[in-house]
Amino acid sequence: MSDHHNTTPPTVEDPTMDTRDQPTPGEELAEVHYLPQRHPDAAPTPMDTEVVEAELVSDEDWHRLQQAKRLARYQGYRRDIVTVARGVRTVATHQHTKTAGKTLLAAGVTTLQGVESWGRRAWDASTMGVYRRQIKAAEAMGDREALAEWTERKEASAERRHKRLMDLPKIAWGVSKVILGSLAGCVALTLLVGLFVQLSGSGEFVKVISGVLAAMRWIFTSIAVAWTPFVMALPAFVLLAAYREGRRRGQAPAWLATAREADMDAAIDETTIARALEALRIPQINAYLKQGLPLQYLTTARADGRGTHAVIRLPAGVTAEKIARRRADLATGLHRLAKEVWPTTGSEAGILDLWVADKGALAEGAGPYPLLTDGAVDVFKGVPFGKTLRGNPLVAPLMERNTITGGMPGQGKSSAARVIMAGAALDPTAELRIYVPDANFDFEAFKPRCSRYVMGAEDEKIAQILADLRELHAEVQARGELLIKFEVPAVTRELASKNVGLHPLFCLLEEAHVAIQHPKYGKEISKLLVDIVRLGRKRGIHLIVSTQAPTKDSMPRDVTRNCSNGIAFAVGDHVANDALLGQGAYAAGHRATELIPGTDKGTAVVKGFTGERSDIVQVYFLDVARDNDQVTPIIERSLAAIEDAGRGLPGGDRPVREIEPGKQRDLLEDLDEVLGNDPVPAARVAPLLSALDPDWPPYQGLTGTRLCAELAMLGVKVPSSKNRYPIDPVTIREALAVAATADLDDDE
Numbered sequence: 001m002s003d004h005h006n007t008t009p010p011t012v013e014d015p016t017m018d019t020r021d022q023p024t025p026g027e028e029l030a031e032v033h034y035l036p037q038r039h040p041d042a043a044p045t046p047m048d049t050e051v052v053e054a055e056l057v058s059d060e061d062w063h064r065l066q067q068a069k070r071l072a073r074y075q076g077y078r079r080d081i082v083t084v085a086r087g088v089r090t091v092a093t094h095q096h097t098k099t100a101g102k103t104l105l106a107a108g109v110t111t112l113q114g115v116e117s118w119g120r121r122a123w124d125a126s127t128m129g130v131y132r133r134q135i136k137a138a139e140a141m142g143d144r145e146a147l148a149e150w151t152e153r154k155e156a157s158a159e160r161r162h163k164r165l166m167d168l169p170k171i172a173w174g175v176s177k178v179i180l181g182s183l184a185g186c187v188a189l190t191l192l193v194g195l196f197v198q199l200s201g202s203g204e205f206v207k208v209i210s211g212v213l214a215a216m217r218w219i220f221t222s223i224a225v226a227w228t229p230f231v232m233a234l235p236a237f238v239l240l241a242a243y244r245e246g247r248r249r250g251q252a253p254a255w256l257a258t259a260r261e262a263d264m265d266a267a268i269d270e271t272t273i274a275r276a277l278e279a280l281r282i283p284q285i286n287a288y289l290k291q292g293l294p295l296q297y298l299t300t301a302r303a304d305g306r307g308t309h310a311v312i313r314l315p316a317g318v319t320a321e322k323i324a325r326r327r328a329d330l331a332t333g334l335h336r337l338a339k340e341v342w343p344t345t346g347s348e349a350g351i352l353d354l355w356v357a358d359k360g361a362l363a364e365g366a367g368p369y370p371l372l373t374d375g376a377v378d379v380f381k382g383v384p385f386g387k388t389l390r391g392n393p394l395v396a397p398l399m400e401r402n403t404i405t406g407g408m409p410g411q412g413k414s415s416a417a418r419v420i421m422a423g424a425a426l427d428p429t430a431e432l433r434i435y436v437p438d439a440n441f442d443f444e445a446f447k448p449r450c451s452r453y454v455m456g457a458e459d460e461k462i463a464q465i466l467a468d469l470r471e472l473h474a475e476v477q478a479r480g481e482l483l484i485k486f487e488v489p490a491v492t493r494e495l496a497s498k499n500v501g502l503h504p505l506f507c508l509l510e511e512a513h514v515a516i517q518h519p520k521y522g523k524e525i526s527k528l529l530v531d532i533v534r535l536g537r538k539r540g541i542h543l544i545v546s547t548q549a550p551t552k553d554s555m556p557r558d559v560t561r562n563c564s565n566g567i568a569f570a571v572g573d574h575v576a577n578d579a580l581l582g583q584g585a586y587a588a589g590h591r592a593t594e595l596i597p598g599t600d601k602g603t604a605v606v607k608g609f610t611g612e613r614s615d616i617v618q619v620y621f622l623d624v625a626r627d628n629d630q631v632t633p634i635i636e637r638s639l640a641a642i643e644d645a646g647r648g649l650p651g652g653d654r655p656v657r658e659i660e661p662g663k664q665r666d667l668l669e670d671l672d673e674v675l676g677n678d679p680v681p682a683a684r685v686a687p688l689l690s691a692l693d694p695d696w697p698p699y700q701g702l703t704g705t706r707l708c709a710e711l712a713m714l715g716v717k718v719p720s721s722k723n724r725y726p727i728d729p730v731t732i733r734e735a736l737a738v739a740a741t742a743d744l745d746d747d748e
């Protein structure tokens, strides 16, 4: 028989349902069995006969046990609450949560700022805020001219607005007329088509009409279907637009900034420019801005090509040059790389012409050379050269011009010359001559396309260059006579294509200073260059000279003056700047001195390419590296084009004279050989030397005057003796003896 406790039934829930009834560790709780209550008249159940293992407890024990259970349950809850709270705290204080929260909040603030900016712009537009502010700035600076200009602009704008308003009803009426007309036209067309179909027997009039009606029904149904999602998405679009506006105009509070922010694009407008200028901490600018005055904009910030352009009149006492010299600092304030920010001097020293590239817009450089895989060139129309900062392709004009290119080592001079010569090579009528008085392979790929090619710094190579320049000089003269014959002032495309000896000729002298400063041949090279640049351009001859920093010793003034194309990579001072970009360029604000070596590799200030006084250009780049040779395919293509045109290599029919490597001649010994015992006038000795070695370039075309000059360089003075300049064999042999003893002295 089972015993059971029949006092007051327990009010607690069935404990077997709750896992929290587990005893806490170390606590042994007796298990309590509650026996079901039964009505005294109820029939006996199997339970009544079941034997239950149990312990009889007193009321007191039973209460104690219940209390222990409640305590255990409470402790279980507490543990859970602590665990959840800890979890919440970990999530809430995690860096990711903080960043996400900040980003969300910042997005909210930015969106609000966008809405506020719209409001401000609407207000500005309705009250001509831009003009008002500029008028205020002009007044503050006492700039009467600007004040008059901005007042005039404001009045003109008001006038335009008034006119637009007055025109509004007319425009609305015009638009209505167009809509009504189009509708009537459509109806008439449908009827006409229906009629035509009916009459031609190809269909029924009614079917055409019902077809058109069905199409219209379909269009209206589609609009109705698309309308609901569109209306639902509209608020999201508006918020997005407000956010974008906020990003453009507003600035989130600093405490909301996240690390990602620094990398984000900053919109370039009057506010950001003013902030960036303020950050330069130039006292005059800061004092001006502190008065709450806006900067005076001659051109307000506006999109221009791949960036933003603005022209600012700086506060008194600050030159644009001062700003330009701190280009890198200014760039940080505009969230840009130094090479993306271009401050230059405007029309006056105090006017800052600022162009700021869109973030990353200049990273690609000028992009690939446009004629890399196909295309030909007409040199009379110029050759592809690069892209302006604004992203416009720039063509280098070549005919009736000469080019000088210069800059610090490694900034892109040779590459720029390569791009010009590659363009010239792609004109099948053009002749190429390349001289590199230095040991480098920058132009080796051009060799098969050249009628003359000399590379190397040895004396005999310089002598060869001299001989070739003499030949070119003679060609300049011969072409002059041809122009007289054809009665034209300058070579035309038509004449150039005719194979009459007036084809375009491009001659490149790389590292020109090496040839010009050569102790023996430099003087004559220099003189020849002057004549060639002066006279050659009308005669279809274009000379390109490339040098590092042109000075009066490294480049004759008459050469720089006659080069209407100037290409200046980063240069060190205003002398080199003006030699490349023309007299007064530096003072007028056209400055390659402001290019940063390294940062601006491949970027040059050029003159003479467009109608502008100067342009900043990213030059195309043609690689000559062995594993990425881009020039050879161009040259092969150009040779194929020449062959297809049924021409020979332009200028290639003349024999190319090669000098044996290492060959040297001694003028004194040669004179000793050709002279007898009596003095002979220099003019007669020169041909004797030419006859002695016709292949030796310095003796080709040798004149008496040049011979005397060369002897003077060797310390042998030839007396004029009534302009006959007799060369005395005795003097020559004495000089030989002196040279021999000098050699002995050296040996000792």
Ligand SMILES: Nc1ncnc2c1ncn2[C@@H]1O[C@H](COP(=O)(O)OP(=O)(O)OP(=O)(O)O)[C@@H](O)[C@H]1O
Residues within 6 Å of the ligand: 365, 407, 408, 409, 410, 411, 412, 413, 414, 415, 416, 548, 601, 602, 603, 618, 619, 620, 621
């Ligand atoms: N337009 C360009 N675009 C990109 N990179 C360029 C450009 N021009 C030059 N470079 C880089 O600069 C390097 C040096 O160029 P380059 O040899 O033309 O300079 P340089 O001024 O002729 O130097 P040097 O006086 O030492 O001969 C090139 O190898 C190339 O890596």
